[in-house]
Amino acid sequence: MPASTINLDDRYYPPLEVKVDAQDAGKEVRTVLERRLGVSRKLLSQVKLTEHGLTVNELRAYTSAKVAEGDVIRLRMEREESDDILPENIPFQIVFEDVSLLIVNKPAGMIVHPTHGHYTGTLANAVVYHWKSLGERVRFRPIHRLDEETSGLVAIAKTGYVHQQISEQLQAGEVDKRYRAYVYGSPDPSSGVVNEPIDRDSDRPHLRVVRPDGYPSITHYETAETFGAEQEGGGAAACIKLKLETGRTHQIRVHMRHLGCPLIGDKLYGPDEGGIERWEQAVGRQALHAETLSFVHPLTKQRMVWHAPLPPELIQLEAVLRGKS
Incomplete structure (x- = not known):
């Protein structure tokens, strides 16, 4: 079934899109995505397994396919949820949020992620509840953590791509x-x-x-x-x-x-x-x-x-x- 005839929003996050320019004409899809978007091989291998995960001009494509100038490559990641995290209505301060990223101001005394002996009352429980209340299907992916008794800013990625990209900035000291x-x-x-x-x-x-x-x-x-x-x-x-x-x-x-x-x-x-x-x-x-x-x-x-x-x-x-x- 063509991608345009089904509701992809229910299954996938908004797509990453690249329009092939003259410099990338004749190259493989994987090469273009790595150069233009910095998509990792690991992430690409996960995405290409889904029906509409990787397309060229809205037709399913292989990562080895070669593209021409003007082609539109779209990469779609399936929506995920943190089914193992109990949603809890715990107030927390949102500093910034868009379709791909959440920045929160964590209070002291709150653990970021559930651990052995601390399955509830965490920032993860609060964030998962927040997303569910908005009807969003998102997996909790903290990019970094703070100690329980440290307050302040925590970044949480809403997609695997965003998590990968910011994690690479962390590794590079950026x-x-x-x-x-x-x-x-x-x-x-x-x-x-x-x-x-x-x-x-x-x-x-x-x-x-x-x-x-x-x-x-x-x-x-x-x-x-x-x-x-x-x-x-x-x-x-x-x-x-x-x-x-x-x-x-x-x-x-x-x-x-x-x-x-x-x-x-x-x-x-x-x-x-x-x-x-x-x-x-x-x-x-x-x-x-x-x-x-x-x-x-x-x-x-x-x-x-x-x-x-x-x-x-x-x-x-x-x-x-x-x-x-």
């Missing part, structure tokens, strides 16, 4: 992720780069540590503000702005502890002798927030930037550190 942290003490020097490998602690596998045989890990930091050399009831604190060049588990927390400036409220990597109680109570969790995220949108090819304002608990912590609360 995704700009910036964080704000509040720490004990202040780094010396006040700005710089921590280039120290990270891996699991041999004695406590749930923890990460700096170790020579670990995975390359690079964190850029800059002191934005300090809060008194000798405050009543404790020593100095600082607000630190950070940019990740790599994305290891607990990377910022481990690197800041390595600098001698552990995060306020961090239960795993906090001060060995205990923190300042009023600071810890003010924030109620580790003082880390993913405040800026930027990458090239895979469909529009435009670089986009998203921001998440400081949540109330970090505003409260700032006030306490400044002696205003």
Whole structure:
């Protein structure tokens, strides 16, 4: 049955489309799609198995077919759903959403994806409910994650292609992720780069540590503000702005502890002798927030930037550190 006589919207996401130009005339479909759209071989192999997944001028085509100038190649990915994730009506903040991408501002205390022992109450449960309430059939594909007690921006792809494209930007260091942290003490020097490998602690596998045989890990930091050399009831604190060049588990927390400036409220990597109680109570969790995220949108090819304002608990912590609360 010709594609034009059936409702493809029910089965497929909106198609990716390429009009063959003179430069690509005579080349194979797979070559054109790889060059023009960056479609991976793995993704292409999945798509071509479906009836209307790959067409040239709306006729089913093989990836090895050669195309002529003016031909229109369309790539359609089947709609998927996360059937193993229970939809839950949990409020969350949407920063941006279109047909292919969702950016959310995750609150502290929420896990991104269900894990053993945490099958409900996660961001995934909330997002799946949101999509179902809109009548959308979408699989939950987080491009990166945040720790449970870290707030801020999380990107979620709505198609396999978008996930592949942004993941490649991550691997190439083209995704700009910036964080704000509040720490004990202040780094010396006040700005710089921590280039120290990270891996699991041999004695406590749930923890990460700096170790020579670990995975390359690079964190850029800059002191934005300090809060008194000798405050009543404790020593100095600082607000630190950070940019990740790599994305290891607990990377910022481990690197800041390595600098001698552990995060306020961090239960795993906090001060060995205990923190300042009023600071810890003010924030109620580790003082880390993913405040800026930027990458090239895979469909529009435009670089986009998203921001998440400081949540109330970090505003409260700032006030306490400044002696205003």
